[in-house]
Amino acid sequence: MPSSEATAAVRIGARPPLRPGAALGRVLLLLVPGAYLAALLLAPLFAVVRAAFAHGPLAFAAAVSSPLALHAFAMTALTTAVAVVLNTAFGLAIAWVLVRDDFRGRRLLSGLVDLPFAVSPVMIGLMAMLLFGTGGWLLPATRALHLRVLFGWPAMALATTFVSLPLVVRELVPVLEEAGIAEEEAARTLGASRWQTLRHVVLPTVRWGLLYGVVLTTARCLGEFGAVLLVSGAMPGQTETATLLVYRLLEERRDAEAHAVAVVLATASVALLAAMKLVESRRNREHAAEGAA
Amino acid sequence: MSIEVRHVTKRFGGFVASDDVSFVAPEGQVTSLLGPSGSGKSTLLRVIAGLEPPDAGEVYITGSDATWVRAQDRGVGFVFQHYALFRHMTVAENVGFGLVVRKQKRSEVRARVAELLRLVQLDGLADRYPAQLSGGQRQRVALARALAPRPRVLLLDEPFGALDARVREELRAWLRKLHDEVHMTTLLVTHDQEEAMELSDRVVVMNRGKIEQVGSPDDIYDQPATPFVAEFIGSTNRLEVKLDGDRASVEGHRVDLPPGVLQRDGSGESVAWYVRPHEVELRLVSGRGAIPSDVVRIMRLGWVVKLELRLPSGRVVLVQQTREQVDELGLAPGDLVYLALRGAKAFPAAYSI
Amino acid sequence: MRRPLGTRAPLLAVRGAALAYLLAFVALPVAALAREGFRGGAAKFVAALASDQARAALGLTLKVALAMAAVNAVMGTWIAYVLVRRPFPGRAVVDALVDLPFAIPTLVTGVMLVALYGPQSTLGALAGASGLRLMYAPPGIVIALLFVTLPFVVRAVQPVLLELDVGQEEAALTLGASPWTAFRRVLLPPLVPAITSGTLLSFARALGEFGAIVVVSGNIPGRTLTAAVLVYGEIESGRPQVAAAVSTALLSFAFALIVTVDWLQRRARHAVL
Numbered sequence: 001m002p003s004s005e006a007t008a009a010v011r012i013g014a015r016p017p018l019r020p021g022a023a024l025g026r027v028l029l030l031l032v033p034g035a036y037l038a039a040l041l042l043a044p045l046f047a048v049v050r051a052a053f054a055h056g057p058l059a060f061a062a063a064v065s066s067p068l069a070l071h072a073f074a075m076t077a078l079t080t081a082v083a084v085v086l087n088t089a090f091g092l093a094i095a096w097v098l099v100r101d102d103f104r105g106r107r108l109l110s111g112l113v114d115l116p117f118a119v120s121p122v123m124i125g126l127m128a129m130l131l132f133g134t135g136g137w138l139l140p141a142t143r144a145l146h147l148r149v150l151f152g153w154p155a156m157a158l159a160t161t162f163v164s165l166p167l168v169v170r171e172l173v174p175v176l177e178e179a180g181i182a183e184e185e186a187a188r189t190l191g192a193s194r195w196q197t198l199r200h201v202v203l204p205t206v207r208w209g210l211l212y213g214v215v216l217t218t219a220r221c222l223g224e225f226g227a228v229l230l231v232s233g234a235m236p237g238q239t240e241t242a243t244l245l246v247y248r249l250l251e252e253r254r255d256a257e258a259h260a261v262a263v264v265l266a267t268a269s270v271a272l273l274a275a276m277k278l279v280e281s282r283r284n285r286e287h288a289a290e291g292a293a
Numbered sequence: 294m295s296i297e298v299r300h301v302t303k304r305f306g307g308f309v310a311s312d313d314v315s316f317v318a319p320e321g322q323v324t325s326l327l328g329p330s331g332s333g334k335s336t337l338l339r340v341i342a343g344l345e346p347p348d349a350g351e352v353y354i355t356g357s358d359a360t361w362v363r364a365q366d367r368g369v370g371f372v373f374q375h376y377a378l379f380r381h382m383t384v385a386e387n388v389g390f391g392l393v394v395r396k397q398k399r400s401e402v403r404a405r406v407a408e409l410l411r412l413v414q415l416d417g418l419a420d421r422y423p424a425q426l427s428g429g430q431r432q433r434v435a436l437a438r439a440l441a442p443r444p445r446v447l448l449l450d451e452p453f454g455a456l457d458a459r460v461r462e463e464l465r466a467w468l469r470k471l472h473d474e475v476h477m478t479t480l481l482v483t484h485d486q487e488e489a490m491e492l493s494d495r496v497v498v499m500n501r502g503k504i505e506q507v508g509s510p511d512d513i514y515d516q517p518a519t520p521f522v523a524e525f526i527g528s529t530n531r532l533e534v535k536l537d538g539d540r541a542s543v544e545g546h547r548v549d550l551p552p553g554v555l556q557r558d559g560s561g562e563s564v565a566w567y568v569r570p571h572e573v574e575l576r577l578v579s580g581r582g583a584i585p586s587d588v589v590r591i592m593r594l595g596w597v598v599k600l601e602l603r604l605p606s607g608r609v610v611l612v613q614q615t616r617e618q619v620d621e622l623g624l625a626p627g628d629l630v631y632l633a634l635r636g637a638k639a640f641p642a643a644y645s646i
Numbered sequence: 647m648r649r650p651l652g653t654r655a656p657l658l659a660v661r662g663a664a665l666a667y668l669l670a671f672v673a674l675p676v677a678a679l680a681r682e683g684f685r686g687g688a689a690k691f692v693a694a695l696a697s698d699q700a701r702a703a704l705g706l707t708l709k710v711a712l713a714m715a716a717v718n719a720v721m722g723t724w725i726a727y728v729l730v731r732r733p734f735p736g737r738a739v740v741d742a743l744v745d746l747p748f749a750i751p752t753l754v755t756g757v758m759l760v761a762l763y764g765p766q767s768t769l770g771a772l773a774g775a776s777g778l779r780l781m782y783a784p785p786g787i788v789i790a791l792l793f794v795t796l797p798f799v800v801r802a803v804q805p806v807l808l809e810l811d812v813g814q815e816e817a818a819l820t821l822g823a824s825p826w827t828a829f830r831r832v833l834l835p836p837l838v839p840a841i842t843s844g845t846l847l848s849f850a851r852a853l854g855e856f857g858a859i860v861v862v863s864g865n866i867p868g869r870t871l872t873a874a875v876l877v878y879g880e881i882e883s884g885r886p887q888v889a890a891a892v893s894t895a896l897l898s899f900a901f902a903l904i905v906t907v908d909w910l911q912r913r914a915r916h917a918v919l
Contacts, residue, residue: 025825030732033725040793041746047762048754090667097664101657111905112668115676118900120854120874123893126881127675130682130890137678162671182377185344188364189371190391191442194656200394204381216748223751226856226874230881243753243857250757250861262757269749276749277742289424 045266052259063260071237072245072261075153079228079241080221082157083164087217091168092210096202098169099176100184113169116162124159125230151233156241159227164220171213172206179205208283212276219272222265295320296341296446296480301350303336310336312502313350318446318495323472323479325489328499329525334482335374337499338448341480343367355445370439370477374451376431378423384410384434385419391442409437412471429460436468440475449481453488465491486526490514498522520640523567530610532566533642544606548582548634566637570599570613576631577622583631586610588624600624602632676897682886683894694891702868703876704892710784710872711852714791719845721792722799723837727829729800730807747796755793756861759786782864787872790858795848802844803837810836839914843907850903853896 053060063069098110116124131138132150142149149155183205187197203210225243232239234248242265249258296318303311310333318324326334339345341352343364351360359367379387385406392402410416413433423431432452439447452468453461469492472479483489489496490510498505498513498521505525506518517523524531535542539550543566576583586602589609598619600612612632624630684691694700728734729741747755763780764770773780780786810833818828856874863870871879873892880889 030728030734033721033728036721037725037740037743040789040796041743044755044758044762044793047767048758051761090663093660094664094668097661101661103661109665109668110908111901112672114904114908115672115901118850118854118904119676119897120856120877120893122856122874122878122881123679123854123897124675126682126877126886126889126893127679129881130678130886131675137674158671162675165671180377182373182375183379185364186371186373186377186379186438187390187394188344189342189367189369190394190438191365191368192390192394193365196394200390201379204379219749223749223754223857225751225753226860226878230878243751246753246757247861258757259761262754265751265754266758269751269754270746273742273745273749276745289422 048259048266049263051256052263054259055256059256060260060263063257064264068237068240069242069245069261072240072242073264075156075239076222076241076243078153079157079160079224080218083161083221084214084217086161087165087168088210088214091165091213092172092206095169095172095176098173100181113166116165119162121159121163121224121226121228122230124162124227127162128155128159128227128231150231151235151239153239155231156228156239159231160221160224163224163227164217167217167220168210168213171209171216175206175209176202208279208286212279212283215272215275215279219269219276222268222272295353295355295478296324297353297356298337298341299351299353301337301340301347301352303333303340303345303347309333309502311340311347314499314502314504315350316497316504316507318478318480320478321476322494323469323481323492324495324497325493326480326482326497326499327486327489327525328484328505330484331501332499333502334484334499335450338450338480338482342369342371342448344371368442368445370442370444370447372432372435372439372447372449372452374454376423376435376455378431378434378438380423383420383422384415384426387423387434388437388441390438395442405441409441412440413437427460428456429464432456432464436471440477444477446478446480449479451482451484453483453485461488468492490526498525500525517567517638520565520567523638523640527569528611529567529569532568532608532610532637533606534564534566534639536562536564543584543634544604544608546584546605548584563642564639565642566634566639568610568634568637570611572634572636573610573612574633574635575600575612575614575618575622575624576633579631580633583633586630586632588626588628588630591619591624591626593619602630604632679890679897680894682890685887685890690887691891691894694888695895697888699867699871699876700873700888700892703871703873704895706784706787706869706871707853707873707896710787710791711849713788714795714852715845715849717788717792718795718799718848719841722796722844722848723803723841726800726803726807727833730804731812744797744800747794752794752855752857753861755858756790759790759793759858759862763789781862782866783870786862787859787870790862791848791852791855794855794858795851798848798851799841799844802840802847806837806840807833839910843910843914846903846907846910850900850907853900 052063094109094113098106098113119127129150130136132142132155133139138149147154149158183201184197187201192200223243224241225247228241229244229247232241232244234240234244236245236248240248242261246258246261246265249255249261298317299315301311301314302309312333314333314337316324326337328334336345340347341354343359343362347360351358353359354367354369379390382390388409389402389406392405397405406419407416410419413436415430415433415437418426418430423434426434432455436452453464456464465488472492481489481492493510495507496510496513497507500521506513506522508516508518513522513526517526520531523529532543534544537547540547541550542548579585584604586604589601589603592599592601593616596616598614598616600614600619601609602612603609610632622630683694695704725744729737729744750758760781761767762769763773763786765774765781770780778785780789814832815828818832819825823831854874855872856878859872860875860878863872863875865871865875865879873896877889877892880886880892
């Protein structure tokens with residue numbers, strides 16, 4: 001390796017003196033994407049916050065703490081909780097099967113996992129209606145169970161689960177691939193049962209990836225709109241989630257209240273984004289420490 | 294506490310990793326599975342450990358059929374090629390893992406971990422993480438972890454493969470010493486013949502999913518059962534020979550049969566002789582059975598000197614002499630020297646490896 | 647070979663659970679959708695797609711998605727380049743900001759954009775006075791799509807750029823290339839697969855976008871009604887067959903794009919090894 005001084009000397013010698021045009025080019029190089037991000041991401045965010053507080057903090061507080069708003073937040077929490085629990089448990093199983101198991105049709109399985117990425121939320125709503133609505137394949141089964149799926153919380157939770165299904169799997173697959181199977185095999189030769197191997201070896205190995213996937217899933221579920229709009233019936237105070245409430249308020253020309261609830265959702269998103277970044281930096285740090293192993 | 298493998302076959306798609314293999318690793322001894330990469334030795338070890346199911350055959354551990362016993366219940370200690378230490382656990386947690394999952398008392402686990410760390414001479418490193426250890430230290434942690442649950446047999450998969458030469462030699466000597474203390478039935482997979490010869494009481498040479506020979510290190514060196522073993526164990530020279538009574542034509546040159554070469558009936562038969570570099574004597578004058586050759590290259594490796602000689606047929610043979618022998622002859626590249634065979638192992642010429 | 651079920655039972659249980667979950671949650675709904683789309687045969691499927699409204703909606707969807715993809719490919723690469731190669735104060739914050747669209751509900755995105763660029767806002771009024779209508783018009787849809795798909799290209803290009811040796815760029819400069827030439831001739835070619843992957847993924851995502859568009863587009867049939875919004879309208883009006891046909895077509899196209907990207911990425915990984 002050449003000394004850093006030598007490299008620096010080469011670099012200085014190679015760079016021609018800056019022309020005025022080059023200086024301008026450098027500024028533009030940073031300025032253009034900066035302006036783009038500001039106009040696309042930040043300015044709208046500030047605009048909605050300003051609009052939400054246009055009638056003062058009291059109006060904001062009233063809008064987000066009305067009984068209907070509180071119920072909407074509770075519905076969002078419920079559908080999110082169901083989807084996160086299901087997709088975490090089964091996401092782990094699916095990722096493990098995709099990486100460790102070997103059988104005919106495994107590639108097909110991988111394609112199935114990606115399919116929800118290609119499906120528009122409204123199509124998911126449509127699918128739910130086709131399955132559970134009049135003449136649907138699953139209607140007899142839910143009738144027999146006396147379960148009201150469509151236009152109730154079960155359909156909302158199922159639709160939300162579908163939308164966010166790939167996220168945990170796609171986070172875990174590369175982590176499991178990189179970790180390799182040797183540690184799991186070592187645990188087994190040391191007498192660990194499958195359950196003990198999962199608890200003591202697999203879960204600690206994938207924990208940051210899993211956590212990242214869970215936070216991502218939560219963010220996706222909180223914001224689900226199109227699918228829930230169709231399958232819920234959007235009945236205020238009953239099957240209305242936070243995003244549905246925002247939509248109804250817009251339709252009713254109650255923009256200030258809509259903006260207030262939207263700001264609550266945006267704040268939750270920003271908090272989740274911060275959590276994602278925290279998880280990511282922890283993971284990178286540990287990865288660097290373990291890299292030598 | 295022996296390991297017995299009976300007629301084990303294992304295929305991966307069209308590739309036969311283990312083809313009707315049977316052998317015994319006797320109690321209390323170190324047995325090596327030696328062969329080139331792809332010879333099926335690691336697969337066999339994984340079948341014995343219960344990590345791969347065999348397509349056919351049985352595995353007996355301590356005399357009882359373990360073929361379908363789960364890996365976790367098999368009671369084998371397994372040291373993985375790259376150690377497979379649990380990255381998120383300390384050295385002590387790694388070593389204690391096999392005891393913790395068997396729900397042993399915490400005090401017992403602590404005592405056993407301390408005992409093993411003492412055995413592998415890592416007393417002070419209990420709270421380190423694997424990433425903070427050197428390669429040799431990791432290897433010893435892996436060994437301590439495998440030994441902690443008091444396994445019935447110890448299985449080692451290329452245990453020194455990931456280490457540099459110096460550390461490898463130290464650890465090899467240390468492992469043999471350790472074995473002489475604990476006397477555990479040990480099965481070791483390696484592609485390094487020197488490692489197998491130094492460590493084991495018994496060597497199983499494998500090639501292409503089949504066993505070529507089973508024997509003591511001396512047996513397989515002195516009495517190779519197949520040309521593959523002759524070529525794989527130590528270095529050797531292959532010479533084309535036509536037999537004619539008690540004389541033979543070696544690479545077109547007539548010589549007397551060296552002692553120990555199997556005499557075969559019938560003349561005109563083509564065979565291949567495998568001659569070790571040290572089974573050759575060099576002379577400056579022609580004599581009975583000596584083959585003239587040119588010195589191509591002389592490599593002086595301290596006490597040992599290796600020479601490349603070209604026979605009249607054009608074949609280059611490798612010869613090993615002591616420094617005194619070479620100095621006495623005063624050889625230099627380009628010189629003419631006569632080569633007399635002191636021993637050789639004969640196989641049918643058509644036999645290919 | 648006899649192999650007692652006991653040793654395989656846990657494996658089979660995990661495999662079965664994974665398969666059953668995917669079949670129930672993904673395959674079954676998609677099958678129901680396809681069945682509805684083809685109810686009445688292929689002719690009716692084609693007729694549903696060929697109706698004036700569906701053709702206009704599909705055409706608009708493709709047009710806005712293409713416009714978004716073009717801008718996204720350039721700006722996404724640009725942002726990734728600046729983030730990796732031009733360290734500046736606050737880089738970590740900007741880097742985190744790029745993921746914001748993944749976290750923010752798409753409906754909220756629409757609300758935000760209308761609040762800033764809508765006719766009632768200062769900016770929107772200003773644009774409107776100069777004859778440019780942003781919201782409730784195709785440009786608004788493109789802006790909404792750009793917001794929603796911002797991370798795709800950036801996050802596809804960034805890791806590849808990180809692994810590329812800075813020395814190559816510097817070598818080109820010492821050989822007399824201008825910075826722009828160095829970028830175009832040395833840096834850009836190895837990035838092309840990543841840019842393509844990211845752009846295709848953002849395109850696939852744009853085909854089905856609903857939440858952000860439904861707020862900003864105004865949903866005027868034949869002018870600003872995209873395919874996903876059309877599907878919504880058709881369902882609400884009790885015509886699931888048209889909705890299912892349009893959905894099946896869009897879904898197949900988007901899925902083909904995703905499979906292509908998967909294939910591209912796998913090939914790129916093999917090329918590196």
